[in-house]
Amino acid sequence: MKRRLNHAAVNPEAFQAMLAFEEFARSRGIDPKLYHLIKLRASLINGCAYCVDMHSKDMLKEGESFQRIALVSVWRESPCYSEAEKAALELTEYVTRLPEAGVPEDVYERVRAHYGEREYVDLIMAINAINSWNRLSVSTGLMPALQQ
Template identity: 60%
Template sequence: MKMRVNHYAVNPEVYRAMTQLETRVRESGLDRVTYELIKIRASQINGCAFCLNMHTEELRKMGESEQRIALVSVWKESPCYSDQEKAVLELTEAVTLISEKGVPEELYQRVRNYYSEKEYVDLIFAINLINAWNRIAISTGMFPGCMDT
């Protein structure tokens, strides 16, 4: 396999801007495990092998169990996620698939049971950012190992 284009090299200014946004979201106070679960679920939905590989590895490094990593795609039926995590995963699906039904008020209220208004906005930025990364990776032909030298 071969990448179509190396967006890092072709447009480093835009790449730097994206990484600055990534840093801001990561430093927002959002729980790191929650952030990685968001990244995995969005990457599954979008079919981004590069990002899915990266973020499952990140959770492994953080000490997450293989069960929790493997069952993200079936979180609704999995007792290993808290109600709070399930609300975030549902929000991730809704925002990623926004054209299907938007973000229902009931879901917004359920997420707000666990998160402040600012934290809700942090979640929305986190979800949108991984969706952007997925679209960049897929469009440029990235795949697991493509950046290895």
């Protein structure tokens, strides 16, 4: 895929709106490691190479282990995530793929076992923010810079 356009340059108001949404989602008090896991998992589902590259690098810079980054796509089978992280990752998958029936009640209950009502909404906002970024990046052909 080639870059179609520079969305930030051609529509700076839309880009500023996205930045404001991101800032809101990031400011809600979600643990930064969990916030990055959510971003990485949604980006993998959505096939956003730019975001997968960026969030993986950010996570490494912030001290996340390579193992936790590499295994996020198989989090169910991996012992390196807490039950609370697993619940948030499961919610990320359901909100990202949003089946016709919505988020199943058992998923909601698993998430709520670890997060209050307000935190549940905060998680959904974080998931929605990265899904919006993924869709913007994929639609405009934003690709990671290749390193030699």
